[in-house]
Amino acid sequence: MILYGAGLSPYVRKTLAAFKEKGLSFEHQPVMPGDSSPSFRSISPFGKIPGFTDGDFKICDSTAIITYVDAKFADKPLLPAEPALRARAVWFEEFSDTILAAQTGAIFWNRVVAPRFMGQKGDDAAADKAEAEGLPPIFAYLESQIPASNFLVGDRLTVADLSIAAQMVNLGYAGVEVDAAKYPKFAAYLATMHARPSFVEVLGAERAMMGG
Numbered sequence: 001m002i003l004y005g006a007g008l009s010p011y012v013r014k015t016l017a018a019f020k021e022k023g024l025s026f027e028h029q030p031v032m033p034g035d036s037s038p039s040f041r042s043i044s045p046f047g048k049i050p051g052f053t054d055g056d057f058k059i060c061d062s063t064a065i066i067t068y069v070d071a072k073f074a075d076k077p078l079l080p081a082e083p084a085l086r087a088r089a090v091w092f093e094e095f096s097d098t099i100l101a102a103q104t105g106a107i108f109w110n111r112v113v114a115p116r117f118m119g120q121k122g123d124d125a126a127a128d129k130a131e132a133e134g135l136p137p138i139f140a141y142l143e144s145q146i147p148a149s150n151f152l153v154g155d156r157l158t159v160a161d162l163s164i165a166a167q168m169v170n171l172g173y174a175g176v177e178v179d180a181a182k183y184p185k186f187a188a189y190l191a192t193m194h195a196r197p198s199f200v201e202v203l204g205a206e207r208a209m210m211g212g
């Protein structure tokens with residue numbers, strides 16, 4: 001199995017963490033977003049990362065890839081079997097990839113990617129608005145959802161946790177931390193998630209890209 005996609009993408013990060021949590025053996029090729037080579041476009045038609053192959057099977061999108069490996073390798077399931085729990089895990093993943101990502105993306109792109117990797121001035125107003133107005137209701141919602149187990153769904157690790165934790169890393173790269181005084185459960189939850197061996201390994205591999 002080969003996972004294609006460079007670090008710093010929250011979707012590649014989520015997928016890498018999922019593979020490591022499941023103990024899968026795979027090759028990682030750090031393809032850049034938008035890669036236009038015919039071979040990568042045959043895996044990811046619109047050039048988005050991550051892409052994935054398992055022999056002749058090709059698929060892209062973190063959700064599709066994780067769904068595939070979770071169905072193929074039953075050990076350490078990341079999608080619960082019970083209908084309500086499964087639906088909640090999918091909801092949190094979708095929430096993370098859309099509602100949360102809209103805000104983290106505005107901040108990470110304008111404060112990190114544009115100035116550091118593209119040689120462009122970021123849109124500071126868009127990043128400031130996302131931080132001041134976009135994030136607080138999202139953080140308040142997540143604060144209200146975290147149970148004592150510190151797992152969002154079913155008291156064990158699911159794709160919901162991997163998705164939120166992976167997405168939040170880019171805020172840290174942009175210098176935005178979750179205020180533990182305002183959101184104590186969410187801050188503790190993230191610290192616990194990012195201390196898991198899967199995330200420690202994935203974030204360690206990203207350090208060089210962030211100049212650390």
Ligand SMILES: N[C@@H](CCC(=O)N[C@@H](CS)C(=O)NCC(=O)O)C(=O)O
Nearest residue numbers: 009011033034048049050061062063
């Ligand atoms: N829903 C997709 C999102 C993938 C995505 O947007 N990847 C970005 C990098 S973070 C990308 O490849 N962008 C390049 C492009 O749009 O050309 C997933 O979960 O994999």
